[in-house]
Amino acid sequence: MKKLIISTVLAMGTYAGVAQAAHVECLISGTATKQFWTADMCSAQTNTPRPGVSFRFVADKPVQEVTWSHQATNSGKWRCNTSAYCSFSESGRGEVEFFADATACVTRVLYQDGTWENNNHCATGLYIKSDNRFPADGGELEQ
Numbered sequence: 001m002k003k004l005i006i007s008t009v010l011a012m013g014t015y016a017g018v019a020q021a022a023h024v025e026c027l028i029s030g031t032a033t034k035q036f037w038t039a040d041m042c043s044a045q046t047n048t049p050r051p052g053v054s055f056r057f058v059a060d061k062p063v064q065e066v067t068w069s070h071q072a073t074n075s076g077k078w079r080c081n082t083s084a085y086c087s088f089s090e091s092g093r094g095e096v097e098f099f100a101d102a103t104a105c106v107t108r109v110l111y112q113d114g115t116w117e118n119n120n121h122c123a124t125g126l127y128i129k130s131d132n133r134f135p136a137d138g139g140e141l142e143q
Helices: 002-019
Strands: 023-029 041-045 052-058 063-072 076-080 085-090 099-111 116-128
Touching: 023 041, 023 099, 052 063, 052 099, 052 116, 063 076, 063 085, 085 099
Parallel strands: 023 116, 041 116
Antiparallel strands: 023 052, 052 085, 063 099, 076 085, 099 116
């Protein structure tokens, strides 16, 4: 019985450590429904011609500075400095994919206690843009 209790406590401690591990979360903006931060991947259908994806780095100790790398299917503006937050706003210009994505990764973290680590924590936001050329009522297409 004692071994079972010890094993259970160790397993719970391991699980809690995994749940607290550093990761990147994302959410999609420009949607008709409320979005929530989710780890590693987020997705939604948007209702705006210029959607966005927000990212945040979550760690188990206070962060002083992060280094971001990023890429996106469609063109737009990235706002990523050395904070734990990064965002992408699509420009809505040029050749636009209706099934699009944006990915942001934290490649280096400096913690407030002076320790640092190189890593590759990433999250990808997948979004589907509404196509206003196809009317919802089944009417004729716009040209």
